[in-house]
Amino acid sequence: MTEPTARPDGGPAIIGDAPSARPTGTRLGLSNYLGLAGALAAMIALFSALSSHFLTYETFSTIANQIPDLVVMSVGMTFVLIIAGIDLSVGSVLALAASVVSVAALKWGWGPVPAALIGMAAAALTGSVTGAVTVGWRIPSFIVSLGVLEAARGVAYQLTNSRTSYIGDAFDFLSNPIAVGISPSFVIAVVVMIAAQLVLTRTVFGRHLIGIGTNEEAVRLAGVDPRPYKVAVFALMGALSGLAALFQISRLEAADPNAGVGLELQVIAAVVIGGTSLMGGRGSVISTFFGVLIISVLAAGLAQIGANEPTKRIITGAVIVVAVVLDTYRSRRTRG
Template structure:
């Protein structure tokens, strides 16, 4: 418990210091409009990071989420433009697309005992290629029929942001207050011990990959809503940002430890960093170097923390 509180406190302090730094470097950063922009930029990464937290907790990984986002938005755009379906049926189609991709990842990696790294790397290419086929390799402009998800509501925040926050809260409850959550942590900590205790890890692991796929499908709709279009190139590199956010939030790459709320703080830290660097005029190469260093520092911190836990155990 103390470790969790310390992790939350560290994340909050890091976020506050980052905001203070960029606020001092740019006269425009510390403003309501900047924070609203950041809030409306993060829903796609936030909901996908929720699923990635679950995957890393069971000691897996999913590299296909960025491509699944693109495929989900492509299929949703297809049914809206060619079949003239409404927004909410299209959202269901996008989430179903993500669910199918996630189930395929889970069934193959679990059923054949293959590393999820390799399986999801393959799905990354399959989903991206399918997105190109579905859109004829061109951006499909949907228009205002899809912009409701990103349209400002009270306070300027979008429905997508509110949905993302609700998903984060629900996922944290699942992780900390349900049997499914305890099974995930147990599998990530010691899968063989779970088997000996009479728990079959396979359905749980498949369900986790299905969850991250479904959330990536929803994230694809969030992206399409902001663009008002289905872009087959959307989500390229998103898996790296998602994994970085989860690791910065303190979820162990070795499995068995993680927090969805802490992951959300990780998403905020990455988003504030990117927005702050843009406002102070950092070049794209410089932004990539700094963001990469932050990710490496987070991974090193995770490994140090893991070694300390082993020694104390």
């Protein structure tokens, strides 16, 4: 059976004549990586000039230990956007997973490992529901995930009686630095990122995702049913939101039903800044990591120079708009 592959120019998927055919849609190119690295370096240089306290080891170790939840959720969102979907419920799913963990730990007396597993399972199940409804009824994932956003938040409130549940230090091992000030959460997030990039670029599963996002009909005509792949991607997004919930619990020592409000916007922003196309069929997890770093360095730098909250929002919003405009320009250029 032939495999669907994405064209290097971002056009419709084609059917490779040999099993060794490889999709190139995931490869955003060296210029994209250099551009992101240059933007990050310029941002660091700017904030270092504006604040004498920015260019320090403490600043960067703090950023590294604060971004694991954003990293793993952005990895999941990269997969979702590559298949031309979107998931607006990730912040609420994070809160739901944290609430389930709190119930398992505080009410049922479960240990950290089983409590963590059931929290991630609940998040993965929620993502599966989003994917199943989207695929089964052919409803845009934007609409479905918007409904799940409200429902998952409501369940989180029900489980916690709308109050923050203090879990204690049971999950501290995830956030306590182990070497050079870096926490296990950051190490886990980097491992997830590398594994996801390998899956996307080196496996048949990843090739099929690129094909689905580029030209779903071509994939179907090649004899591959795209529906289970799409559901699996939304389930993965849910599971990674559950993992992010564990990272937050380890830092806060509590499960907050209000956690993750607006987090979906940061996640989508990081992925888009990294160069993943909103139209599907093109993306890179490594580029997404650069996007996370840019968002995080921007937030830390603005805080250190004393920018107020409205100014932070204006600047961050402008960066996101510029990234979307550049993505649109790049897409039109490759089609031309």
